Amino acid sequence: MLKQYSFEKTAVQTFAGNVSLAMRTENLQVFYGANHAMHDADLGFPKNQITALIGASGSGKSTYLRSLNRMNDGIATVTGKIWYHDVDINEPNVNIYEIRRHIGMVFQRPNPFAKSIRENIVYALKANGIKGKAELEERVETSLKGAALWDEVKDSLDKSALALSGGQQQRLCIARSIAMEPDVLLLDEPCSALDPISTVKVEETLLQLQKKYSIIIVTHNMQQAARVSSQCAFFHLGHVMEYTPTATMFSNPQIPATQDYISGSFG
Amino acid sequence: MLKQYSFEKTAVQTFAGNVSLAMRTENLQVFYGANHAMHDADLGFPKNQITALIGASGSGKSTYLRSLNRMNDGIATVTGKIWYHDVDINEPNVNIYEIRRHIGMVFQRPNPFAKSIRENIVYALKANGIKGKAELEERVETSLKGAALWDEVKDSLDKSALALSGGQQQRLCIARSIAMEPDVLLLDEPCSALDPISTVKVEETLLQLQKKYSIIIVTHNMQQAARVSSQCAFFHLGHVMEYTPTATMFSNPQIPATQDYISGSFG
Amino acid sequence: GKATSSSSSKGSSSEALSGKVTAVGSTALQPLAAKAGANFTAKNSKVTLTVQGGGSGTGLSQVQAGAVSIGDSDIFAEEKDGIKADKLTDHKVAVVGMAPVVNKDAGIKNLKMAQLKQIFTGKITNWKEVGGKDQKIVIINRAQGSGTRATFENAVLKGTDAVKSQEQDSNGAVQKIVGSTPGAVSYLAFSYFTNKLQAVSIDGVTPTDNNVETNKWKIWSYEHMYTKGTPDKATTAFLKYMDSKDVQDSLVKDMGYISIHDMKVAKDAKGTVTQN
Amino acid sequence: MEQTNFQLKKQDAQSHEWDVRLHRATRATREDWLGRGISYLCIGVIILVVASMLWFITSKGIATFTQNHVSLWKFLSGTNWAPDQGNIGALPMIVGSFAVTFAAAIVATPFAVGTAIFMTEISPNKGRKVLQPVIELLVGIPSVVYGFIGLAVVVPFMRHLVGGSGFGIISATFVLFVMVLPTITTMTVDSLRAVPRHYKEASLALGATRWQTVSRVILRSATPGILTAVIFGMARAFGEALAVQMVIGNAAIMPKNLISPASTLTSQLTTGIGDTIDGTLPNNALWSLALILLLMSLFFNALVRFIAKRGQLKNGR
Amino acid sequence: MGAKRTDFIATVIINLIVAAVVGILIFLLAYILIAGLPHVSWSFLTGTTDAFSGAGGIGVQLFNSFYLLVLTMLISIPISLGAGIYLAEYAKDNWRTSLIRSAIEVLSSLPSVVVGLFGFLLFVVKFKIGFSVISGAIALTFFNLPLLTRNIEESLSAVPRNQREAGLSLGLSKWKTEIGIILPVALPGIVTGIVLSAGRVFGEAAALIYTAGQSAPVTNFADWNPMDAASPLNPFRPAETLAVHIWKVNTEGLASNASQLSAAASAVLIIAVLLFNLGARVLGNFLYRRVTASK
């Protein structure tokens, strides 16, 4: 049985006044029917930095992440506010398609479309009205370069994306997201289906990408969180227990739950 | 692109005469149609120890592992010898059902049957003619204890196994295997779908189980290999490149391929 | 109903006739109507003429409802409940003779009317009782309400109910089943006789066209084309064509019906026969 | 906009711009409305069709009771079917329909399941390449053809085998067996293929034989699917007209055994409908038979639904 | 080994069952083909039927069958696609959806006679369209719709959820995701479903007897203007199909060789269905490869 930790004792940083934030949630709560899966999450995500969300399975990381670009619409009830450019994008009348263009998402299991590599990237662009052949070509190239995949696939852009290896597929999904030129990139355990080499590649890509994008990544792998993130939020049973700079969290966790989780003696 | 490593230069220990082996393969080759997925694997697995198989995705770890209990029958062509109790179990006329009873297997994704927890364990026992109610009850208990799951499920043995968490499901699969009282336990990335806490639980379980069973485990996670295994085989493109005690492999890898893989600069 | 007896020599079409004619109903009349229709449209290319089956009931219902121009029927409109016969005009276009048929193996060639009645009412169940083989009688009826059955029962059973038995809804099916089932008996229009069946004489009278024309053979009926109100020009022309020598003297005979022109007797809806 | 203690660096103009950008309708919104419209329209058309069909059959079917004042009980329990004389006891047809339907399902199920197991577990390759196309081809053979082959082959065969005229429930059963076999087989194959591969691997890895795996794991978890397949087969058998009519003998009498002529709801309906007059008792009575057929399809459906629910309960949490 | 022996026996039994099934299938096909093929000739395939005897060729009927099939598919595919998408994508899991599903399935299990009579009274009589290709096509659509809808829904739902999420997370509308991403992946399944239902439509007689009619007026194959009365494409002309023709020849045919004619027509029908199946399969694979760029 799991140890009981008090949800009263939390340590969540607030960036009072000194950092520019890409997104912020206020009192975010998520319910799957009667299941209260996320309680009162108040987190801010600094621009052009990588924020990691860690925690045990079922602690609500994915639930929280998916709420940020309204992917939980129709699946869960999300209350509270999600601030993005001073707009509460959790209101019913916002245009969710527009939101998702600005807040891209990459999933745990690589999910390229069953189309060619080029089509994977071009498809959504076209759907958003970008027509010019030259522009499309250029976006394909820059996004694949951005995802560090260009060199490996530039000669086979018309091959099926399904023929790529898992790691390549995942980087293609990243490329597909950044081709839309979003502000924020959400990644849900992007490396858990990948081997260590592919993982390293994806991590390097992320470190590059943070120059242009604000990144929020869910990971099971604490080493990964330590390697890539600037700050780290620790989730436990639907509560944010601690949110501190990554260095602080791993060297000097503030509360017992985090200490136990980091040291592996948790649960 | 992958670096090219010579397949001539390998470092494979042979346990010449001084260790009692649970299984051993000799010149094992596996072909998927024309695809030569496994070349000449000569490996011995010491009794009551954990052996880890590591390597990049597609290097042939699963292919090799699945050959050991003839799960590749009908899928791939396997040549060479597989010695188990001085019998070559790769011959066509051996009873594969009997083999699989003695050489159990646990898969990457937890795959409990859509039955109750108890039924999951009892199923194979009944199929093998064990009828006595008392004996069945006892096996359920010992196997669940062996898999460190008993305390968590003892009050809900008749609940559906699908209602368990991923980690619990995986331990149930282990319990299901050991209920058959096998000699050897094959595990194919048993923790890759699990969170760190569940992973720790499963690893602890394995360390306990090696007292009774000989264990061969495929893993992507080098930390895991380091934590649990006594010796470690490194696979690369269908070749066994290095097979040495785990301590040796991680502190002092013998060949360049392994060095690169261990240090993460591989490929 | 009134019978049209004028006979014009040719479908003389001075001005081009046009329009749409639909004839629906009796499957027994369908082949004749279709063939005549094809000949008719060959001469009057502006007329679209469609002939469909569907059964006498359908034909009468639809012409009464005004959905089609002609309702084909095997029976008098008066015989059907739910049809207001006085609103319809009867055009008799042919006569069909029907006869009992038995499977060849039964060894029966002739029956008395009384025997036939006993067979179909279930009193006689084995062929040996009427001089045939020791074989069980298998009765195949047409569907209740079918014109053929009505005619047969009017002539043979005269009001008593037939025994419950197999029912088939088409001549073709009856023909096949009687041909292949030992001991089977049923009734068919003359045109469906084949060498696999034995047509049965009644009281020594053989089922031939001549015997029908003089009413020596009692089991026969008209094929009717009913119209409602005043039919349009095309319909009138087609009905006139049906009554012409062209049709009556060649087509009708070729197809195994009996010409209206050859009949020496007339029958009304109540079954009363009068000499012409 | 609500004031917060949070200090996002904001310029009002810029924030207003975002406010507009995130709220206005875009191409995607319009596409979604369009798509929603189209698909709602399509489903609407189907619902309309079903509703009008139901209304139509029901209104015609109950006329027997409302206009001709036949008692429902007499209709359902009477054994004398002679609409021309005003006798409309539908029991013989009801019994006949159920008899052939159940008999065909009972005979066809083992064959269908056996074939499906062969196609999925024993020889998937041959199954996919040979059996599947052939079985799908069978679906395309028109019922008339089945009927006439039945008449030419099955009826004489039964006559020699069991005596009588050869017409009867047993011949109808045989013809229906062949007709529903493809339906049940293809659907069973689907449900066997839907059993997750890892169940099979788990069972094999435990040393279970193929048959043990099939019978205790695969068939067990595919049971709801197989039952559904059987019920669909039964629904098809229940509604089949032309072929049955040719071989069952079509006599509106209570079936006493399997080898004497009987009739089904559909066979009476097709045989009689052309010879009756709209709005009269004989015609209404036939539509009442159609109404029974309709109610039976509703019933079969409810059954499928019920089984699916039970299946979920059993397999799920 | 008890278990092994049981396994062996079970395998033998299953093989016997399959042999029996295959035997029946082969017998059926052989029976139809052997009885029919000798009477099939080029003139039989292209000739016109003699209206009174039922003798002659089946050219018009063959054309009618295909025309009716195409027309039926043209009407029913778009509708069932929309309905399938509705069920796979928009329908919530509640009683209303379950009612809709039941309604669709009831439609699919209705006897085709009933559908035919309904079509007859509604289109032919009430709307006065008469016995016509279009009446027949609509009646066939009625029982094609549920089959296709169910099949399309299943094929769409079988596409992994993560493909949908991929589309939605890029800001694509649900509709665009469904049409552009899910549909291509589901295409092979959908094509198989269409093949199956096409087979049924092709062989259907009961529903057509009262709607498309039982006569095949001679059409002028040089006239392809659908508005002309004599044009084969005119949707308002009666159109006896091959299956109806077989039925008619068998029930009312006066020709002395009626049984041979129907056997020959049956053989042609089976071969047509066979060719159609093969063609659609090839097409399905081809489309799949084109759309997904695999290989």
Ligand SMILES: Nc1ncnc2c1ncn2[C@@H]1O[C@H](COP(=O)(O)OP(=O)(O)OP(=O)(O)O)[C@@H](O)[C@H]1O
């Ligand atoms: N679609 C859903 N419907 C109902 N409950 C759900 C759903 N998705 C998640 N949950 C529940 O919400 C809780 C949080 O799940 P979530 O997937 O967010 O966890 P997580 O931290 O992402 O775990 P993991 O590391 O396993 O991905 C769990 O209790 C889970 O059972």
Ligand SMILES: Nc1ncnc2c1ncn2[C@@H]1O[C@H](COP(=O)(O)OP(=O)(O)OP(=O)(O)O)[C@@H](O)[C@H]1O
């Ligand atoms: N069922 C199969 N049919 C054909 N080829 C296969 C099959 N399974 C594996 N292969 C091929 O065999 C090679 C080795 O695959 P294998 O699954 O053994 O790798 P692995 O080391 O287990 O990789 P991973 O870490 O991704 O599980 C690969 O090239 C793969 O494509």
Ligand SMILES: [Mg+2]
């Ligand atoms: Mg998650």
Ligand SMILES: [Mg+2]
């Ligand atoms: Mg593997």
